[in-house]
Amino acid sequence: MNDIEKRIVELNALLHEYGHAYYVLDKPLVSDAEYDRLLNELIALEKQYPEFIYPDSPTQRIGGKPLEGFKKVTHTFPMLSLSNAFNDADLRDFDRKIRQAIGDDYSYVCELKIDGLAISLKYENGIFVQGATRGDGTVGEDITMNLKTIRAIPLRLKEPVTIEVRGEAYMPKKSFEALNIAREENGDEPFANPRNAAAGSLRQLDPKIAASRNLSTFIYAIGGDGEAYGIDSHSEMLDYLETLGFPSNKERQLCATIDDVIAFINKWTEERPNLPYEIDGIVVKVNRYAHQDELGYTAKSPRWAIAYKFPAEEVVTKVLDIDLT
Numbered sequence: 001m002n003d004i005e006k007r008i009v010e011l012n013a014l015l016h017e018y019g020h021a022y023y024v025l026d027k028p029l030v031s032d033a034e035y036d037r038l039l040n041e042l043i044a045l046e047k048q049y050p051e052f053i054y055p056d057s058p059t060q061r062i063g064g065k066p067l068e069g070f071k072k073v074t075h076t077f078p079m080l081s082l083s084n085a086f087n088d089a090d091l092r093d094f095d096r097k098i099r100q101a102i103g104d105d106y107s108y109v110c111e112l113k114i115d116g117l118a119i120s121l122k123y124e125n126g127i128f129v130q131g132a133t134r135g136d137g138t139v140g141e142d143i144t145m146n147l148k149t150i151r152a153i154p155l156r157l158k159e160p161v162t163i164e165v166r167g168e169a170y171m172p173k174k175s176f177e178a179l180n181i182a183r184e185e186n187g188d189e190p191f192a193n194p195r196n197a198a199a200g201s202l203r204q205l206d207p208k209i210a211a212s213r214n215l216s217t218f219i220y221a222i223g224g225d226g227e228a229y230g231i232d233s234h235s236e237m238l239d240y241l242e243t244l245g246f247p248s249n250k251e252r253q254l255c256a257t258i259d260d261v262i263a264f265i266n267k268w269t270e271e272r273p274n275l276p277y278e279i280d281g282i283v284v285k286v287n288r289y290a291h292q293d294e295l296g297y298t299a300k301s302p303r304w305a306i307a308y309k310f311p312a313e314e315v316v317t318k319v320l321d322i323d324l325t
């Protein structure tokens with residue numbers, strides 16, 4: 001490897017590290033100016049030596065020309081949905097069924113239910129190779145080009161593993177507000193909510209539009225059985241995803257009893273407006289994989305998980321500010 005290629009490899013590694021620190025850990029290691037200086041050096045070297053452009057180079061996040069359409073992708077493992085709970089009685093009913101099936105030595109993991117768009121990401125030997133929407137759970141759309149523009153999605157993992165992960169792509173509240181102001185100024189129809197805005201952004205055929213929408217993501221599952229990675233529980237799996245370089249939501253909590261689950265739900269019912277992203281509920285999952293295997297699945301969702309849905313907020317009709325002059 002000559003000195004030029006050595007420098008290109010070094011710049012790739014540095015920019016992956018700095019990008020992870022900034023976009024995933026929210027703990028910058030260098031100034032924006034330093035990051036941009038290194039990125040511009042890499043762009044210049046790749047221009048001069050295109051044979052040394054790596055597919056997972058940070059310069060490849062915003063792809064080339066707009067697509068004609070989206071290819072269909074059949075998920076290796078179906079992307080399941082969640083059954084719903086709407087009140088304490090539903091939650092206690094869920095808990096009773098769990099206890100009847102597996103006894104009483106179990107615990108739950110509670111997660112914020114991110115109100116975005118479910119996605120699936122495929123990595124081969126640690127390199128991001130394909131990303132898709134959930135679609136109908138079995139067949140989704142290949143939106144790899146658009147997902148590459150999401151800075152929180154690593155193009156290269158910290159370990160060279162071959163893995164498929166699932167998560168939620170979302171648009172932060174502040175980005176949603178700014179986008180709608182811009183759309184109204186341009187005479188475009190504003191998006192109804194951040195979920196629609198995220199979905200609309202990822203369905204764009206031109207990746208430059210998706211790149212401009214400040215999307216992010218939280219990853220919350222491994223496709224297929226996590227045991228293959230030496231993991232025995234959901235909480236361990238989330239920690240493992242973080243060591244690989246994925247963003248996972250830190251507000252999760254291990255709950256020993258359904259009362260603790262209800263306390264967690266009450267806490268986030270209060271805290272919800274202060275979050276920088278929209279959530280539409282709390283996902284409750286039995287933690288240990290052995291228990292998940294025992295409980296199994298219905299046709300479309302796991303028996304070991306439930307989504308508590310917040311009550312739909314009554315729509316406050318906008319009071320038109322009438323000009324009284």
Ligand SMILES: NC(=O)c1c(N)nc(OC2CCCC2)nc1O[C@@H]1CCC[C@@H]1O
Nearest residue numbers: 080081111112113114118168220221283
């Ligand atoms: N939206 C979420 O934050 C979320 C989550 N935190 N955890 C899961 O667990 C999956 C894996 C097992 C079955 C559902 N799913 C989520 O969202 C799903 C995507 C499709 C339907 C649900 O909204």
